[in-house]
Amino acid sequence: MYNVNEKGYYGKFGGAYIPEMLYPNVEELRQNYLKIMAETAFQKEFQQLLKEYVGRPTPLYFAKRFSEKYKTKIYLKREDLCHTGAHKVNNTIGQILMAKRLGKNRIIAETGAGQHGVATATVCALMGLECIVYMGAIDIERQAPNVARMKMLGATVVPATSGSKTLKDATNEAIRDWINNPTNTHYIIGSVVGPHPYPDMVARFQSVISEEIKTQLQEKENRDAPDYVVACVGGGSNAAGAYYHYLDNPDVGIIAVEAAGKGVDSGESAATSALGKPGIIHGSKTLLMQTADGQITEPHSISAGLDYPGVGPMHAHLYASGRGEFISVTDAAAMQAGLQLCKLEGIIPAIETSHALAIFETRKFKSEAIVVINLSGRGDKDLSTYIDYFNL
Amino acid sequence: MNRIQEKLQENKKLLSIYFTAGYPTIEDTAPIIEALENNGVDMVEIGLPFSDPLADGPTIQASSTQALKNGMTTHKLFEQLEGIREKISIPLIIMGYFNPVLQYGVENFCKKCQEIGIDGLILPDLPLAEYQEHYQAIFEKHGVAIIFLITPQTSDARIRELDAASTGFIYMVSRASVTGSQKGFGEEQTNYFNRIAAMELKNPQIIGFGINNKETFQTATRRAKGAIIGSAFIKMITEQGIAGIPRFVKSIR
Numbered sequence: 001m002y003n004v005n006e007k008g009y010y011g012k013f014g015g016a017y018i019p020e021m022l023y024p025n026v027e028e029l030r031q032n033y034l035k036i037m038a039e040t041a042f043q044k045e046f047q048q049l050l051k052e053y054v055g056r057p058t059p060l061y062f063a064k065r066f067s068e069k070y071k072t073k074i075y076l077k078r079e080d081l082c083h084t085g086a087h088k089v090n091n092t093i094g095q096i097l098m099a100k101r102l103g104k105n106r107i108i109a110e111t112g113a114g115q116h117g118v119a120t121a122t123v124c125a126l127m128g129l130e131c132i133v134y135m136g137a138i139d140i141e142r143q144a145p146n147v148a149r150m151k152m153l154g155a156t157v158v159p160a161t162s163g164s165k166t167l168k169d170a171t172n173e174a175i176r177d178w179i180n181n182p183t184n185t186h187y188i189i190g191s192v193v194g195p196h197p198y199p200d201m202v203a204r205f206q207s208v209i210s211e212e213i214k215t216q217l218q219e220k221e222n223r224d225a226p227d228y229v230v231a232c233v234g235g236g237s238n239a240a241g242a243y244y245h246y247l248d249n250p251d252v253g254i255i256a257v258e259a260a261g262k263g264v265d266s267g268e269s270a271a272t273s274a275l276g277k278p279g280i281i282h283g284s285k286t287l288l289m290q291t292a293d294g295q296i297t298e299p300h301s302i303s304a305g306l307d308y309p310g311v312g313p314m315h316a317h318l319y320a321s322g323r324g325e326f327i328s329v330t331d332a333a334a335m336q337a338g339l340q341l342c343k344l345e346g347i348i349p350a351i352e353t354s355h356a357l358a359i360f361e362t363r364k365f366k367s368e369a370i371v372v373i374n375l376s377g378r379g380d381k382d383l384s385t386y387i388d389y390f391n392l
Numbered sequence: 393m394n395r396i397q398e399k400l401q402e403n404k405k406l407l408s409i410y411f412t413a414g415y416p417t418i419e420d421t422a423p424i425i426e427a428l429e430n431n432g433v434d435m436v437e438i439g440l441p442f443s444d445p446l447a448d449g450p451t452i453q454a455s456s457t458q459a460l461k462n463g464m465t466t467h468k469l470f471e472q473l474e475g476i477r478e479k480i481s482i483p484l485i486i487m488g489y490f491n492p493v494l495q496y497g498v499e500n501f502c503k504k505c506q507e508i509g510i511d512g513l514i515l516p517d518l519p520l521a522e523y524q525e526h527y528q529a530i531f532e533k534h535g536v537a538i539i540f541l542i543t544p545q546t547s548d549a550r551i552r553e554l555d556a557a558s559t560g561f562i563y564m565v566s567r568a569s570v571t572g573s574q575k576g577f578g579e580e581q582t583n584y585f586n587r588i589a590a591m592e593l594k595n596p597q598i599i600g601f602g603i604n605n606k607e608t609f610q611t612a613t614r615r616a617k618g619a620i621i622g623s624a625f626i627k628m629i630t631e632q633g634i635a636g637i638p639r640f641v642k643s644i645r
């Protein structure tokens with residue numbers, strides 16, 4: 001019910017609104033992705049890399065002091081412990097194997113926080129493929145360590161200088177590159193966005209997160225489903241992975257946390273569900289922050305990975321259908337929550353993830369409730385933002 | 393027969409010009425169209441600016457950004473085009489991305505086109521299947537033509553489908569690239585132009601993308617019915633303004 005249908009839609013969201021120049025590439029992928037993913041050899045290679053290269057399964061950690069503070073049972077799914085420091089690599093491993101099977105030898109990607117760029121540069125190094133990463137000029141500044149990492153890994157980082165110079169604009173540039181290079185190039189999109197079949201393919205590669213949560217929770221709590229799964233949503237890939245195996249289980253509450261920036265009504269926000277209307281961005285019909293005239297609005301978030309004016313079509317559908325509970329968290333609340341996790345649990349989270357951690361200040365849970373938060377990434381890349389913000 | 397079809401029956405190669413509405417200044421839209429017709433241009437694509445033009449290179453991107461800064465909107469464009477048919481008789485086509493049309497309402501948009509005398513739409517990111525399932529009936533009801541794109545990578549089977557659905561001409565994208573390519577035409581283009589000509593499509597073909605001078609215009613129109621110039625025109629008007637139009641058109645043919 002909450003998964004993609006055969007036409008590439010989640011409810012009334014999704015589809016492939018792409019110019020004809022991209023049609024052969026997207027169609028090739030659409031016709032092949034499920035077949036390739038079902039191959040035994042593909043699964044074997046994918047699972048082995050997740051285990052031995054990424055370091056999966058990632059722990060499901062009971063956060064005792066954090067739980068005591070908020071008087072509920074909070075588990076952290078430690079995607080921050082993945083190789084390269086975030087969940088993004090689950091998807092790039094899958095897509096690089098897909099690209100190889102499609103016979104592509106040139107890889108392009110967009111990146112916001114730089115985590116997806118690093119994860120793409122990493123798998124390209126692993127497979128010996130050329131890698132070009134588009135990144136907004138503003139993000140290049142605020143995520144400098146990740147830019148350096150991509151360069152060390154052999155990728156070419158190309159600044160996107162149009163629009164708000166952030167994730168949306170980097171994605172525009174990557175799509176233009178794909179139009180210009182229609183035969184040898186695979187575009188590794190970093191979230192559950194873009195034209196069908198990307199949202200579904202990326203969600204499937206990330207679904208390992210909830211698959212592991214099920215087994216791990218069974219061991220710890222003697223039940224495989226929590227009462228709530230919480231994740232931050234930029235495009236929505238870590239969230240899609242954390243929700244995936246619970247989508248059709250009505251006993252599991254799904255909580256999506258968006259970036260409110262300086263406040264939902266401040267004019268500087270990225271809270272798409274609150275501010276968006278159905279529209280088309282990057283080849284997908286979804287909720288979109290836009291003017292009455294259909295021009296896409298420049299978003300704002302302190303977190304580069306959430307600084308996007310849309311969400312993946314799966315999340316638009318979770319919102320519109322009422323299946324998901326959407327909460328937005330300001331820059332300030334996220335920064336405090338990030339610092340608090342450092343102090344209470346000794347974990348420095350990515351600022352994206354800090355948004356998910358902040359909901360406990362306002363959203364109360366029963367003391368016996370089991371809440372799993374997807375700890376999507378670690379905060380190393382954000383040190384300069386934390387330092388500036390807290391005058392460390 | 394509508395204005396596009398009539399024009400396509402004329403016994404000559406057609407020169408079509410794309411420009412961005414509301415650029416260089418907000419008031420230039422109608423004067424540019426008049427100058428183009430007065431200087432013998434056969435058809436005009438009026439670009440409805442969009443914040444995120446995925447299929448466009450730097451020149452058209454910059455003109456769209458500037459047009460939006462100038463205050464261009466869909467409502468404003470229709471206002472500027474009100475009464476245009478008192479002066480202009482060549483076919484007028486609106487070219488733009490789908491989201492602004494969707495937000496205006498596809499039915500309202502087509503109705504407005506019919507009232508004003510806009511003959512057709514080119515919406516590169518409206519896919520064929522969506523058009524057929526949801527919008528074809530609306531376009532037909534209001535007599536608005538739809539023009540689909542093909543590229544050198546488009547398969548023969550799909551070209552046949554796009555040809556069957558198109559109701560004016562087929563827009564042949566000259567190469568796999570965003571607008572504004574300066575690479576000129578080589579063997580790949582010649583082969584592609586010949587291949588399409590040999591398919592004997594229902595619709596005449598007009599070639600666009602990368603046409604920037606007399607030479608590329610002539611190469612393109614050797615087999616096709618006409619050619620569209622976009623980025624090169626916008627570069628010219630950025631530098632010379634409307635006064636540069638007569639010389640620009642003469643330099644092409």
Ligand SMILES: Cc1ncc(COP(=O)(O)O)c(C=O)c1O
Pocket residue numbers: 086087112113114115116190191192232233234235236237238239304305306350352353376377378
């Ligand atoms: C750690 C982390 N979490 C979350 C995100 C947001 O992306 P998504 O919503 O696709 O998970 C990013 C994106 O860069 C990220 O680096």
